[in-house]
Amino acid sequence: MEYQEAKDKFISTWGSLGTLWGINKAMAQIQSLLFISTKPLSMEDIMEELKISRGNTSMNLRQLMDWGIVTKELIPGERKEFFTTEKDVQELARHIAKERSRREIKPVIKILKDVSSIKDDGTAKTKELIKQTKALHDLAETADTMMNKIVNQEQNWITKSLLKLIK
Amino acid sequence: MEYQEAKDKFISTWGSLGTLWGINKAMAQIQSLLFISTKPLSMEDIMEELKISRGNTSMNLRQLMDWGIVTKELIPGERKEFFTTEKDVQELARHIAKERSRREIKPVIKILKDVSSIKDDGTAKTKELIKQTKALHDLAETADTMMNKIVNQEQNWITKSLLKLIK
DNA sequence: ATAAACTTTCAATAATTATTGAAAGTTTAG
DNA sequence: CTAAACTTTCAATAATTATTGAAAGTTTAT
Numbered sequence: 001m002e003y004q005e006a007k008d009k010f011i012s013t014w015g016s017l018g019t020l021w022g023i024n025k026a027m028a029q030i031q032s033l034l035f036i037s038t039k040p041l042s043m044e045d046i047m048e049e050l051k052i053s054r055g056n057t058s059m060n061l062r063q064l065m066d067w068g069i070v071t072k073e074l075i076p077g078e079r080k081e082f083f084t085t086e087k088d089v090q091e092l093a094r095h096i097a098k099e100r101s102r103r104e105i106k107p108v109i110k111i112l113k114d115v116s117s118i119k120d121d122g123t124a125k126t127k128e129l130i131k132q133t134k135a136l137h138d139l140a141e142t143a144d145t146m147m148n149k150i151v152n153q154e155q156n157w158i159t160k161s162l163l164k165l166i167k
Numbered sequence: 168m169e170y171q172e173a174k175d176k177f178i179s180t181w182g183s184l185g186t187l188w189g190i191n192k193a194m195a196q197i198q199s200l201l202f203i204s205t206k207p208l209s210m211e212d213i214m215e216e217l218k219i220s221r222g223n224t225s226m227n228l229r230q231l232m233d234w235g236i237v238t239k240e241l242i243p244g245e246r247k248e249f250f251t252t253e254k255d256v257q258e259l260a261r262h263i264a265k266e267r268s269r270r271e272i273k274p275v276i277k278i279l280k281d282v283s284s285i286k287d288d289g290t291a292k293t294k295e296l297i298k299q300t301k302a303l304h305d306l307a308e309t310a311d312t313m314m315n316k317i318v319n320q321e322q323n324w325i326t327k328s329l330l331k332l333i334k
Numbered sequence: 335a336t337a338a339a340c341t342t343t344c345a346a347t348a349a350t351t352a353t354t355g356a357a358a359g360t361t362t363a364g
Numbered sequence: 365c366t367a368a369a370c371t372t373t374c375a376a377t378a379a380t381t382a383t384t385g386a387a388a389g390t391t392t393a394t
Contacts, residue, residue: 006285089302135256
């Protein structure tokens with residue numbers, strides 16, 4: 001496999017994987033492109049490489065900046081803006097996990113808590129609803145906490161021993 | 168909040184969360200409905216409750232069975248088929264994690280491995296591609312392994328001590 | 335101040351994905 | 365065997381989501 005083929009494969013794979021971590025195709029592809037680029041890229045560069053429109057590029061770059069994984073880079077002497085992505089995978093994972101937790105998981109946990117807190121009127125169906133949503137609430141909260149803790153930790157002793165334990 | 172409202176809220180929330188674990192709305196809603204039901208439901212029951220067509224119900228039930236989280240239940244004396252979902256949240260999480268790993272994460276890891284194994288021709292861009300996809304590969308593999316280990320474990324001493332450590 | 339260089343916005347459109355419903359298929363009771 | 369009861373399939377359609385491109389907006393150099 002040659003460079004160009006490998007690059008295209010990486011970008012399209014990572015792009016389609018985007019849905020797995022909750023972002024759309026173009027967004028994921030822009031991030032991939034920046035991730036393997038050796039230098040900051042301009043909007044023009046990105047449009048050109050991915051064959052997408054200016055508007056699409058602009059909107060998706062903004063979203064990536066909202067997620068905190070892409071930043072503007074000012075290049076002295078250049079009029080236009082250049083972009084880079086977080087290059088460290090640990091840091092990248094941290095940002096993504098944090099955003100997903102905040103945007104999607106936490107709100108769901110809140111609703112599960114509300115639903116599982118309804119008044120028990122003694123009927124079987126109410127008891128079942130309470131029991132099951134409570135179980136789901138506890139699971140979601142544990143999973144969310146674990147994910148954040150694991151991903152937020154620098155590679156300190158806790159993480160290292162964790163990895164040893166379960167790998 | 169009354170039973171009916173709580174129930175509707177749960178089903179629609181869990182339904183829209185479906186995308187987070189990679190399944191579509193109808194599929195997630197059917198699963199939710201079964202999850203809080205005190206008895207197995209027929210296709211008719213599900214159509215009625217969720218106001219969706221027979222075809223849609225049939226297809227999504229099949230997918231849920233493919234995922235291993237819904238099973239057919241034969242009720243003596245009844246002609247039609249009844250359905251139940253896995254009621255234990257741990258077991259549910261196990262099934263979902265296993266399927267997602269198999270269907271989406273493992274194939275991506277494979278591609279990352281391939282891409283990161285291309286021949287180093289000495290150019291900066293090739294070196295960067297190899298370095299970054301390798302880092303991503305290692306991260307994805309670690310995350311996948313951790314997820315599966317955590318979720319597959321019964322609540323044994325390892326899991327318990329893990330939870331104590333990081334909670 | 336103004337014009338060129340660049341970015342953002344957003345209504346229109348395209349592409350994708352989900353849903354329907356009726357015909358075809360299957361199973362079971364008599 | 366065959367008719368009723370039920371399930372599955374799939375082409376048509378609806379709903380949703382992504383993308384375009386051109387007009388409006390902004391910034392900077394002179």
